[in-house]
Amino acid sequence: MTAKPTTIHVLGAGTPTPTPTRFGSAFALQIGDEQMMIDCGPAATHKLVKAGLWPTDIDYLFFTHHHFDHDIDYPCFLLCRWDQSTGKENTLQVFGPTLTERITHGILDENEGIFAHDWKARVGHPLSQRIHQNRGGDLPRKPPHVLATDPFLDSLAYRFDTPAGSVVFTGDTQPCDSVTELAKDADLMLCMCWDDQEIMDADGEAPGQCGTLDAARMAQTAGVKRLALVHIGPHLSQHGPMEKGIGDVREIYDGGILFTDELQTISL
Template identity: 50%
Template sequence: MKIFFVGAGTPTPTQKRFGTCYVVQIDEAYLMFDCGPAATHKMVKMGLFPTQIDYLFFSHHHFDHNADYPCFLLCRWDQSIGRENILQVFGPPPTTWITERLIGSDGAFSHDWRARVGHPGSQDIFVGRGGRLPRPEPHVDVKDIEAGAVIEDAGWKLITARAAHIEPWMPTLAYRLEASGKRIVFSSDTGFCKSVIELARGANYLLVHCWGQQETMKRAESRMITGTVDAAKLAAEAKVETLVLSHIGHDLDRTGSREKGLMDIARFYKGEIIWADELMTLDLQS
């Protein structure tokens, strides 16, 4: 089992990170969590390919978590030859609405796929790749879900809970993945909150999105995303084995600031701490 940190950043692009996307490999299954800027290209740089991904779960619909969704959908469809599984997409509303408006029959990208389905040159390329005509139109199974939803397939189970991020403008979900005897929790963007602590209770890994030095964050800010101390307290309260810091803000990510942040975290949380870099792979030994 592996976690690919395809995107470990925020809405602020830096040379090191931009936006959020994780892929979890469980044997032959690949589960994707969020689809932030350039996720499709970054995953290919890591040795993954869009057609391998059969599940995509959105935490919420800020652009740093979904901006590459049209690219991923179109690329996965374009590279498919008809033998792949149908992509299953889950997320809080308006996941279905967004999907329809991207690749539906009147979607923003329908002119792209109609041309690729209909033009003889595009058909030749499709057949050359191993496809059989007529070329199918893009189709994904998409479902809006709410906190409390449970999703399972062979070898894994996902449990969802509310994350305290940007309500009431958009609902946000945290995900707990149970597979191969491991419990991994993706908090997504959240302030310190009870529902995420309950979801993360006893997990092996808790991925927390950490924005900045706690003392530099204003009150409203720290209600929507954790700073260093709140991330540590989440992990300590939930008694997790390993705290993985991701979605790290640009100020916190600087040399010096990073070391101070880690020291502050270690005052409140005594387990293992991992500072996630973008394009990093974490091997989860069973």
């Protein structure tokens, strides 16, 4: 029996600081025929399409936490997925830490949602109705419906064990025993890597997040086979610091290293 292929699409490999090559965090995960997203940072919907995927094919969205660089494109994704649908797709299910339900209802709620004016117009306007029918939809057009669920933690990491292997998305994290345990023996861990560890230690930016050495230590302790560096800051994105950072990681971590670019595809 052939295992279902698993593919990770790096949609956003950056931080809150926009650079010409990276901005925010977002990933798409394909496990066989299933498609899902992890985080929904700046322009994630557009980047999803640039990666050759389509919003209506995404059935699950997982948030690690609710910094804007991880969720600012959520309204766009919700409205685009609904607008492009025929009404016959699976209901989108969204999971994340505290505020996930509140943000979702705040976007779409019929009475108080800040984008309710948009979907109401598209439900009721004759031209929008015609376009919806031409896409294969039926009338009356249904309002958006999303199942959003808050677990009981403020910041989450996710592990997906697939037939082709296991992948872990850390979100924003400092070295953390619970994340290390979650990632134990995984085939791939996507870990934030803000900057050169020496610089972070010197300027006081090390607590609460991983730099080069902390990401390497977590990956080595967890025994993951490949480490993909994401959430890369503007300084580390530059040539010179980038090559030094990769070398520093190699001094500690003996698995495969990926210094990710946006729209990069990783296969298990």
